[in-house]
Amino acid sequence: MNQRPAIDLADLPTFGHGPRSPTWWGTLGFMALEGMGFALAAGAYLYLATLWPNWRLSAPAPNHWPGTIVTLLLVVSLVPNHMLNRYAKQCAMGPVRIGMVVMSLLGLAPLIVRWFEFPALNIYWDTNAYGSMIWVLLGLHTTHLITDVGDTIVLTVLMFTRHGYSGRRFGDVGDNVFYWDFVVLTWIPIYLLIYWVPRLG
Template identity: 55%
Template structure:
């Protein structure tokens, strides 16, 4: 006689945080792919830097102030971002709403600053190989910044509607995780784009 083991899984949670969440693994895969894209672009930049006797080619280094202000704001954004993670894990809807609004505003300010940064690169994308690779790297990171901002705004709107279910708090923590990637990816790029041309 065959014995059949049956277990009622109806009481198991329908969502989780971190590695217990499917979207978290999707974000990890997405970040791995994006990290490779950054690695290829940085490799191209360093190759061009190594084979050219003068760097930057036909341009002066980017103005420091836009990238430096951005970097400061990125580093400061870690504080409300980590607080967002904490209150989301506690399912504190009121505080999550406030934190998501703050993170959305930070993202908007950073996008505006990014516009100034493009304007102060002191080279056009079609000016030289230097101009092309700098614009490529900055455009790649801008895409990630805009993607995360869009995700944050969507989550903010959802948390003010009937869609603010417990599962959404897990989505908020995944968004926090991705923002950390955006910040960490920017730090070496800031040194590469703003300081390497001054060496």
Template identity: 85%
Template sequence: MKQRPAADLSELPTFGLGPRSPTWWGTLAFMALEGTGFALAAGAYLYLAYVSPEWPLGVPPPNHWPGTIVTLLLLASVVPNHILNRYAEACAMVPVRIGLIVMSLLGIAPVVVRWFEFPALNIYWDTNAYGSMLWVLLGLHTTHLITDVGDTLVLTVLMFTRHGYSGRRFGDVGDNVFYWDFVVATWIPIYLLIYWMPRLD
């Protein structure tokens, strides 16, 4: 039996960007799961604040300056992050390499400040329920922050090797940009809960 192709697919691209990429959907699923974890932790924090006679429990509110510096650094990273995304969509190698270096530095900076943020909470994780929830909230976000910075550093290195010339790597950069937006967005409500809710009273 003679066979003939029904359609010529040779001209189709070998990779996709954004929602056309399976890894983008995987990243979205990760964000949904992790966002649920953040919501549960925030709900536990708010419940404890509601049932407690005073909030915070037996300690002054945390020093907000380290957390505020982290917030400003994260917000400042949003613009170069989206510029990097445009270069990745255009598959522009040199600008992508420069953008990844910039984003690596902008990712490392809040991690360094975060080192000083834990002591500024004015309470240890095992002091009481309030201290435990502060450390859980900050610890969860720190895990996401370090994970994404690590991913950015790996991508930066790959883009300077022969592996970077695979078009799929530009899709990986786009997914990394997408996840960094999630890291920034989830920090804002956590920042308000940790540093400003105890000051409402």
């Protein structure tokens, strides 16, 4: 088929941040499907909770303190997370490196406290369906926490190599910030569901 030149795109940039970049949209897509998974697991919990009038099935209430500490750590981590995003947009290597190290540590900290959250549930997964569901909810979020912390650490190492000096890498840092927001935000309803909803009944 014959062709005629219509536009020249030689001056277009080679990377973009946020919604300009396809990776941002891909991350959003995965958030949507994982968020759907969270919503369905939470829905299954509420379905069983409304089905059984004596829900919690005479299990002891969970100790909320480890969960509350995790929540506080996660919420606090949003501040450096968004400072990091600003530096990534400016492609400022020094502050981005510091920010990535800080975010790796702030990812590991709730993971350590999370270790103490499971026994604080005061029930095992195989005791009854209530125990199964809160282990599932906590396990689902822990999986996300582990994978995102792993991802953050690898990216931190990458930013200390020569591969870091690339617009694309700074875009990756921005997407990592975006995904951490998701990990924090999904925790809030799960936290309420595990520790506070059973106390209502």
